[in-house]
Amino acid sequence: MDARYVEYLGVPHYTFLIVYTLAALSVLALLYGLSKTYRGVGLLAVTKQGVRRLDKSLRFVAEFLSHYRFLSRQVFGGTVHLLLIVGLGISLIGTIIVSVVHYTGVEYGGLFFLVMRFLLDVAAVFIIYGSLAGIYRVYAGRERYGKLANQYILVLLGFLAIAVTGMIMRRYRVDYYLGGPSPWSPLSYLVPPVTHEVYLAAYFVHIAVAFALIAVSPLVMLRHMYLAYANYLLVDRPLGELTTPFELEKVMESGEAEITVGVKKKGEWRGIHGIMFDACTRCSRCQDVCPAFAAKRPLSPMSLITKIAEAKNDADLFEVGITEDEVWACTTCGACMYQCPVYIRHVDYIVDLRRALVFESKVDQKKADLLMSVSQYHNTLMQANVGRHDWLRELGVKHISENPQAEYLLWVGCMGSFDGRAREIVKAFVKILEKAGMLDKVAVLGDEETCCGDPVRRLGEESRFQELVLNNKQIFEKYGVKKLVTICPHGYNTFKNEYPRFGVKLEVYHHVEVLQRLVEEGKITVRGSLESLTIHDPCYLSRHNKVVEPQRKIVVKLGALKEPPRHGERTFCCGAGGANYWYDVPEEKRISHIRFEELAGTGAETIVTQCPFCNAMLTEAKRAKDSAVNVKDIAEVVAEKLA
Template sequence: MAPPDLAYAAVYAGFLASVAVAIFAVLRESAKSPSSLRPGRLLGLTKDELGRLSTGEPVFLMHLSIAAGVGLSIGAFALDPVLGLAPALRLLILIASLPILVGLVAAFAWRIERFGRSKRVERDLVRTDARLSSSSTALQLVLMAAIALTASELAVLWIPQLWATGAILGSVRNLLVAYYYARPTVNLLSTYDRPLSTMTIPFNLADVISGKTDASEIRAGVRTYSDFRTSDRLSFDSCVEIGACEAACPATEAGRPLSPRLLVRKMSLLAESGPETDPFSLASDDELWSCTSCGACVSSCPVGVQHLDVVYDLRRELVSRTKLDKEKTSLLSNLAQSQNPYGFRQSARADWASGLGVPTLAANRDAEYLFWVGCVSSFDTRAQGIAKALGKILKSAGLSFAILGPEEMCTGDPARRLGEEGRFQELAIQNVEKMNSYGVKKVIASCPHCFNSLKNEYPAFGGKFEVVYHTQLISDLIRDGRISLPPDKVQKISVTLHDACYAARYNNVFDEPRAVLGAAVSDLREMGRRKEKTFCCGAGGSNYWFKVPQQRSIAGIRTEEAASTGAKEIATECPFCMSMFEDTTKVMNTGMDVRDVAEIVADSLV
C-alpha cells in the first residue's frame, strides 16, 4: 500500500534535498580545480571508466558497480512519482539493478577482505599511530556502509511497500557521498587522463644557470605540509581507503615498510597538526626508499590519487637533507664524476661494440637512427648481449644507425627517481645538447627507463626526438618483412613474457613484444599479472642500486609467477629486469633461462 501523501512528500523531499547537498558538495570542491567539471571532462571520464570494463579488473568492476548503483538508485527514487505511470521503465530499472547488486555484494566482500589485510599491514609493516589507525578504520567502515546502503536501496526497489525505507537509506548514503566522496570525485575528474609518465618539475636548472631564477630560492623537496602543491593536497586528501593501491603494490606484497595507502593518508593527516608540520614526523625514510616507482598504485586507484608525486617530493627532501646511505651517495657520486651509475670510465662505454662494425655518430653523422644503448647494456657484461643482439637486428634490416659511444651519458633516470632533480636535469641538458649538435631526429632505446626519459621527460629540456622502443621497432621490421623469421627458424621453446613497468604501464608498450615473440617462439605463455597490470621486478625507483628491508624479494615473487606458467624461459625487455631474474632464477633453482626479446629474435635470424 502506498504511504500517506504527506509522509510520502516529506520523505521524497528529504531524498531530493540529500541529492542537492551531494551536488553542492561536488560543486564546492570543484572550485579548487575549476576545469574539472567541464562537459568535455565529464564525457572523457565516462569514456575512460567504460573503457576499463574491457580490462575485466575486479577493482574497477566493483568501482563501476558502486558508481552505477548510486546513479541508478538516485534516478529510480527521484523518478518515483512517474514510475507508476511507466511500468516499462520501472521494469527496465529493476532489470538493470540485478547485475549492479551482484557487483555491490562482491564489492562489499572485497572490502571486508581488504579491511583485514589493511590492519595486518598496519600491525606488521608500516609505522602508524592510534590517530592514523582509527582514521583508517573509520574511512573503511564508511565505505562499507555506503556500499551496503546502496545495495539495500536497490533491493528495496523490488518491494514497493518499503519505498520510504529505501528513500531514507538513500538519503543517508547521499549525505555520506557529500561529506566523504565529493573531493575524490573532483580529484578523479582532474587526473583521470594524466599520463603516468608525467612528473612534476620543482625547478628548471636552465633558468638557474641563465640567471632567470635565483638559486637561493630553489626548493626541490617539501619541508612542511605547506610546501605541498594544492594539487598534491587535493590528491592525498581524496584517499578514502579503498586499498586498491596497497593490493597492487609490489613493495607491500614483499613485506617492505611501505603502503601507498598509508603514505598518502599520513600526508593528509599532517594538516591537523598545522601547516608547518614536518612530513617526516609521520613518514619514515625506509618507507620512501621502498617504492620501486612501478606506478601500480596510481594506475589502480579508482579516485585518481597520485601517490608517486608524494614519494618524489619526499625523496627530494631526503636528498636535500643529505639523509643518504653509502649506496645512494655512491650512486650520485658516480653520476656526477663518471656520468654513469657504475663509476666506470666513459671511454669504455662502447667496448661492447668492439669488432662488430657499429658506427658512432661522430663517424656517421648521416645515420637515420641514434641507438641509445643505456648504461646497463653498455657496462654490464650480461646485458651487453641486448645491445649486440639489437645491433645485429638493425644491421640485418638494413637500417642506418649509429651510437654516441663515449659521448653518451646516463639519461639521469636513477638520479631523478632517487630524488636528485638537479643531477637529472644537468645530465638531461648535456645529453640534449649533444644530440641536437648531431641533428638527431630518431632514437631507438632498449632500456625502458631510458625510453621513458627520452620520450616523455627530455622534451621539457629541448629534446624533441621521435623515440621508439626496441620491441616496437622489431615488431615493425617483422611486419614489414625487413627481417626474416621463417618457420624453420621458430624456436621450439615455451616462453613467458615479463612486461617492464616503464614500457607497459608507463608507455602502453605491450602488444608489440607479444607480436615479436609470436613470430619467434612456438609457445608463448602468459602470467596472470601482465600488460598494464604487470608486476614489478623490483629494480625501479633506483632500487637496483640500494637495499631496503623486506621479507621477500620482489623479483623472487615475480620469478615464482613466471615459473608457475610452466615456461622454460623468461623473456624480458629491460636490462634491469634481466639482471634481477638472472639472479633469482639461479638462487631459486628454477632451471629457467632469461633472454631479452631482442636476443630471442637475433638467435632466429637467417
C-alpha cells in the same frame, strides 16, 4: 490496464514545499561541500576544465562504467560496487524522468512507464544486496578501513533505507496503478499490502535520506567520486612522467639563489596533489599489486597515502608514521597507479618525499655513490666515460660525427655501455641491424653519451636530472638528432615522456619495436622452433608505455609462447626500478626471486627480457636458485634464430 504516472500520489498537498526545500538545502550543502573537497584547486576550475576537456570527461565516464579497475583485482568488492552504481543509477534515471514530467507536462505512462516500474524493482534488489554485502565487507575489513569504516557503514545503511522505502512506496502504488501485484513490479508479490500511514512514513524517510546523502556526499567517504574525477581530469601526464617541481634553466636565468625541493609536510603539496590523497577508499587494490609489499618490504602504498591523508597540514610526515625505508622501498613500477580506481598518483608522493630526503642529504652510502658517479663520471656505474663506445667501432657502428646521415641515434645507455652482460644484448641487436642492412642507419655518441637521468630523478635528485637533460639537449641539437632507439625501457620512457617538457622532441623507439618492424617488413627472417618461451614485460615498457604487442608478435614466430599470470600491462616488477638497482631495502624475499619463480612456473625453457636491468635481476635469481631456465634478451633470441 493503461497505467499513468500520478504526481505526488497519496501525499499531503504541501509535500512539494518540503521536497523543494530539501532539494534547495541539499544543493547548497553539496556546493559548499564541493568547495571544501576541491580546496586549493577550486570547484570552478574543475568545472571549466571538465567542459574544456569534454573528451577526457567522457573517457572518465566510460572507464567508470566499464568498472575494469574495480573488477580486475577484487571480483567480490568490484561486483558489490557495480551493483550499487547500477541500482542507484536506475533510481536516479527514474527521478530525472519524474522531474522532466513535472516541468514539461508530458504524459508518463504506457509501456515505458511499466518498464521503469520493473527496472526500479531490479534497482532495489541491486541496492539491497550491494548495501548488505558492502556492510559485511567493511565490517570484516574494518582494520583496513580504519576511520572510514563507520562512514562506509552509515552511508550503506542510507542506501539500504532508500531501497527499502522505495520498495514499500512502489508496493502501495502498484495497487493504484495496476490493481495489485503485477509482473511489472515483481517485488510486489513479496511485500505485503501497505497502509497509507506506512506509505507516508516511507515516502518522507525516502526523500529525507536521499537529500541528506546528496548534501553530505562531498564531506564523507562518498567524496571519492568527485576527487576521482578531478584526479583523472587535472593530471595530464602519462604514468611514466614524474612531476617537475621547478625548471632549472629558468631558475638559472632568473638568478634565484635558493630553491626548496621535495615535500615533508602535507600542507606543502599544492594543486591537485593537495587533495588527491583524500580520494583513497582504503580498497587495498594498490597494495595487492605492489611488488614491495609482496616482498615484505616496509611499504604499503595504501598505508602511505592513508598516513598522508590523516596527517595534519603542518606535521613533519617523517615524524607521524612515514619512515625513510618506506619511501625508498618503492620501485616506481606504477602498478599501484595503474590499478587505483580513483587515479591516485602514489609515485608522485613517494618521489616528492625522496626529494626532501636528498635535499637534506639524508641518503646512505650506496645512494650517495650513485649520485657521485653520475656527477663525476657522467654514468651510473662508476666507469670512466672515455672510450665508452670504442668496442662498438669493432662492430661497425660509427660515431654520429662520422655518420651524420644516420637515421637513428642508438642510445646505448649506462648498462649497455659498461655492463658485460648488457653489452651482449647490444651486440645481438647490432648483428640483427647488420643482417637487415641497417647498420649505416644508426650511429652512437661515444664519449658524449651520458646518463639519461632516469635513476637520479627517481632517486629524488631533480637538479642533477635536469642538468643531464640540458646537456643531452645541446648534444641532440648539435647533431640534429630526430630519432632515437634504445635497449633500455627506462631511457625509452625518460626520452619519450619526460624530455619533451624541457623542449626535447624526439621520435623514440625501443629496440623491440624496431625488431618487430624488421620482421614484418621482411628485412630479417627468423626460424621457428619447438622451444618454449615466456615473456617478462618490463614495467617501464609495458605498463608505463603500453608496448605489449611487438614482443609477442616476434616470440610467437620463434617458439611456443607461455604467458605468466601477470603479463602485459599487468606485469610484475623485477625489483630494479626507481633506482633500486643501486641500493638495498629491508625485505623478506627479493622481488626478482618472486618474479623469477612465476616465470619459471610457466614451464618455459627461456625467459625473454627487453631490459638490461630486468635481465640482470632475473639472471641473479636464476643463479641463486640454480635453475636451468635461460634468461635472454629478445634481441639475443632473435639473433640466434636468424635464417
